[in-house]
Amino acid sequence: MITQTRRFGPPLFLSALMAVFSPSLAAAHGNVSIEEDVCVRRIGGNMVHFSAYQPQIEPKAQYCTDIPDVGDTFLVVDLVDPSLRSLPVGVKIIRGVNENEQDEAKTVAYWKPISHPDGVVRGEAKLDKGLYKLIITAEGLSPSSYLLRVQQVDYSKLGRAALGPLALLLVLGIIGYELSKSSRVRGWFASRRRS
Structure with a gap:
C-alpha cells in the first residue's frame, strides 16, 4: 500500500x-459580482463601469482594458451609482500612461463634463496601437482612470x-x-x- x-x-x-x-476553470469577466469586476472603478466612492466595443471587428464583443485592434472604438461608461447621474461627468483619453493630463497634444478624445440622467456616458475614438489612459472626472469628486492597451500582447x-x-x-x-x-x-x- x-x-x-x-x-x-x-x-x-x-x-x-x-x-x-x-x-x-477561471471565472470570466461576466461571471463575477460587480464589486469584483475589473472594469469597475470608483469616483469618490461611487461606482462606474467601463466598456469598449469594436463592432467592425467583433459585433457583440465587449472589452475592458485590452482592446484587440486599432480603429474606431465605441467607449461607454455606465454610471452605476444614481448619485453620479446628476453631476457633470466628463471623459478624457490621453495617449501614453505617464503623460500630463493638461498636455493637449496627447489628448485623443475629450467629452465635456455634463450630467447624464440616463446614467451612460458614450463616445467614440479612433485608437492606434499603444497604451492610453482614460480619465473619468465628476464635479467635486476625485477622478478615476483606466489603462487601455490597444493591440498589445498581454504576457x-x-x-x-x-x-x-x-x-x-x-x-x-x-x-x-x-x-x-x-x-x-x-x-x-x-x-x-x-x-
Whole structure:
C-alpha cells in the first residue's frame, strides 16, 4: 500500500494542482459580482463601469482594458451609482500612461463634463496601437482612470493560458518516468525486443 502511494501520489497531487490552476476553470469577466469586476472603478466612492466595443471587428464583443485592434472604438461608461447621474461627468483619453493630463497634444478624445440622467456616458475614438489612459472626472469628486492597451500582447494572459498545457506535460512526463521504472513495463519491453 505504501509503495502504491509513493508511486501514484506525486502524479495525483500534480493532477489536482493542474485542475486548480487550469485557465479554463477561471471565472470570466461576466461571471463575477460587480464589486469584483475589473472594469469597475470608483469616483469618490461611487461606482462606474467601463466598456469598449469594436463592432467592425467583433459585433457583440465587449472589452475592458485590452482592446484587440486599432480603429474606431465605441467607449461607454455606465454610471452605476444614481448619485453620479446628476453631476457633470466628463471623459478624457490621453495617449501614453505617464503623460500630463493638461498636455493637449496627447489628448485623443475629450467629452465635456455634463450630467447624464440616463446614467451612460458614450463616445467614440479612433485608437492606434499603444497604451492610453482614460480619465473619468465628476464635479467635486476625485477622478478615476483606466489603462487601455490597444493591440498589445498581454504576457500575463499568455502565461496563464500556457500553464494548463505545461502542467499536463509535466504530469505526463512524471507518469511516463514512473512507468519506465516499473518492473512490469521493463519486462514488457524486454519481451518485445526478444520477439
